Amino acid sequence: MEQVVTVGLDGSAESLAAAHWAADEAERRELGLRLTHAWILLSPPTPDSPAADDQNYWAKRIVHDARTELARLHPGLTITEDLVADEAETALLDAAARSRVLVLGSRGLDRVASFFLGDVALRAVALAERPVVLVRAGQEAEEHRRPVTVALSLHGPQDNLLEFAYVTAFTRDVPLRAVHGRKPDRTYPARDAESGGSQDLAERARRELDEVLRPWRERFPRVRVIDEVRLESPAQAVVRAAAGSGLLMVGRRKRPPALGPRLGPVVQAAVHHAACPVAVVPHE
Numbered sequence: 001m002e003q004v005v006t007v008g009l010d011g012s013a014e015s016l017a018a019a020h021w022a023a024d025e026a027e028r029r030e031l032g033l034r035l036t037h038a039w040i041l042l043s044p045p046t047p048d049s050p051a052a053d054d055q056n057y058w059a060k061r062i063v064h065d066a067r068t069e070l071a072r073l074h075p076g077l078t079i080t081e082d083l084v085a086d087e088a089e090t091a092l093l094d095a096a097a098r099s100r101v102l103v104l105g106s107r108g109l110d111r112v113a114s115f116f117l118g119d120v121a122l123r124a125v126a127l128a129e130r131p132v133v134l135v136r137a138g139q140e141a142e143e144h145r146r147p148v149t150v151a152l153s154l155h156g157p158q159d160n161l162l163e164f165a166y167v168t169a170f171t172r173d174v175p176l177r178a179v180h181g182r183k184p185d186r187t188y189p190a191r192d193a194e195s196g197g198s199q200d201l202a203e204r205a206r207r208e209l210d211e212v213l214r215p216w217r218e219r220f221p222r223v224r225v226i227d228e229v230r231l232e233s234p235a236q237a238v239v240r241a242a243a244g245s246g247l248l249m250v251g252r253r254k255r256p257p258a259l260g261p262r263l264g265p266v267v268q269a270a271v272h273h274a275a276c277p278v279a280v281v282p283h284e
Contacts, residue, residue, distance in 0.1 A: 004031055004099050005025055006098075015105040016066060022101075032078040032079070033074075034080045040086060042059060063081045089123055092121075096128035106135065107136070126262060129282060130282070133278065143247070143276060147226070148169050149241050151250045152180050176224070177225075178228070180228070182201065248278045
């Protein structure tokens, strides 16, 4: 794995917004930045081909223009250009495997909205070995000063997600909101009554959340953590918690390749409806 943040570029406003976000994040994490553009028709340049006739011209222009703009804003940042003669999905998954973080642009908040690479970006989110961050165009410049939010299911190990969340909060010097959504079981109201109802359910969830967070509080004592339990569906809790956040982080369980890509309801809700950039972090 290389010590870089990689951003996928296609020349759109969304991908340029992703590039600016990636540059800021790379600088905060003291990493390099790699600008990747994939086009299956890339061909080796020939010495006698003028630039105007070079079929690679626009691919090179997309990456070069982004690098010029980002280098002006981040003079101390190491930026590399990466033109890949391959399908976009293959190129992005390979880039993710070699990077600390992969950043992509996304469009809109509507459930039917598509990402700038359409199904390719969704498959990258579902299959990438490293965290994938989705960024909209027009994000506010001060988002990095807001608290960041991590959504926790409390089922199984989530070390990759928690490490990413704590490091993000630490490098930004902002509070971390740890949110857990748990919907009361309406199917068996008697069970809720026997256990003290919603109040008892919330107390149990808070104890479980505290147990998960305890070792991480000790590891990152400078990070102020605000833990929240919301008695609603995890998907609803995640979307509501994203309001006012600088970044929402959600986990995705790794799946065997034979099962194919799949995004659960919480990740689906986050990437389509959260009003801030979203990081999807794979974990066991």
